[in-house]
Amino acid sequence: MTEWFSNLEFLSKMYWLVAIIGSLIFTIVMVMAFTGGDADEIGDLDSDIDADGAGFQFISFKNLVGFFTIFGWSGIACLDAGLSKPMTIIISVISGLLMMVIMAALFYFISKLSDSGTLNYKNALDAVGEVYLTIGADRSRMGKVSVSVQGTMRTLDALTDSFTELKTGTIIKVVDVTSNGILIVDHTKKPIEPTIIQNDSVLNIDAQKKLSK
Numbered sequence: 001m002t003e004w005f006s007n008l009e010f011l012s013k014m015y016w017l018v019a020i021i022g023s024l025i026f027t028i029v030m031v032m033a034f035t036g037g038d039a040d041e042i043g044d045l046d047s048d049i050d051a052d053g054a055g056f057q058f059i060s061f062k063n064l065v066g067f068f069t070i071f072g073w074s075g076i077a078c079l080d081a082g083l084s085k086p087m088t089i090i091i092s093v094i095s096g097l098l099m100m101v102i103m104a105a106l107f108y109f110i111s112k113l114s115d116s117g118t119l120n121y122k123n124a125l126d127a128v129g130e131v132y133l134t135i136g137a138d139r140s141r142m143g144k145v146s147v148s149v150q151g152t153m154r155t156l157d158a159l160t161d162s163f164t165e166l167k168t169g170t171i172i173k174v175v176d177v178t179s180n181g182i183l184i185v186d187h188t189k190k191p192i193e194p195t196i197i198q199n200d201s202v203l204n205i206d207a208q209k210k211l212s213k
Contacts, residue, residue, distance in 0.1 A: 012079055015092070019072025026069045029062050057107065063100040071096035121181040124149045124156070127174045128188060135159060135166040135185070145172055145185055158183040 005013065057063070075092035083091070129147030132155050136143065143166065145158040158174075159182055160166050166187060176184035 011085055011088070012076070015072050015075035015079065017072075018068050019076055022065060022069035022072050026065045029065050058100060058104045060104075060107075062107065063103045066099045066103045067096035070099040119149065119154070121149075121156075121177045121183070124174045124177060124183055129172055129174070129185075131158075131166045131168050131170040131172055131185075134168055137163050137165045141165075142182070145174075145183060147174060147183070156183055157181070158185045160185050160187075162186055 005016070008016065071092045074095035075088055078088035078091050124147055127147045127149060129145050131143060132146045133144040135141065135145070135158055138161065139159045142157055142159055144155050146153060146155050148154070149156070158172075159178075160172075161184065164187075166172060166185070171188055172185040173188035174183050175186050178184065
């Protein structure tokens, strides 16, 4: 193995070293990234490029590792294919940059999917729910309410500006949300929803009108 490596040309040695070291680090980075670790803590190399208000990280530790990994293996492939040294360098650099773009896009969309599942308390505005734990009058004691937010029933902290406390079971409406995610609620009536009985009565009235004609 040592003799084989020593017989390689300088450019081949460089590509093999970059490919092997890059592959090892790339494996560690990917394992950390998909098991909850933050590989970018290894080095402060992030440079955020704003895209639609979200951080699109092109130059980051993960992406640079991906660049050198693909740079090394594509260079080895080009040399084995008999391409010239200038062409090998050009192709390996382009391949590495493409890998950076792919990885940046991958982690960007993963972060967007994660953000979409994050609770946005502002979505609770105007929602009607029920007091779960009694709320003190005039913001004197925090309670809890059950409201549907983003399609899921949640139990959230709440206060009220009402001068009377809101007891468990009281129907409430969310009128505001504080900066730290506490709901401001007020007493309201339960929305009237159409029932089968109401629908039947409407049909009976229509039938009576037809008979009278």
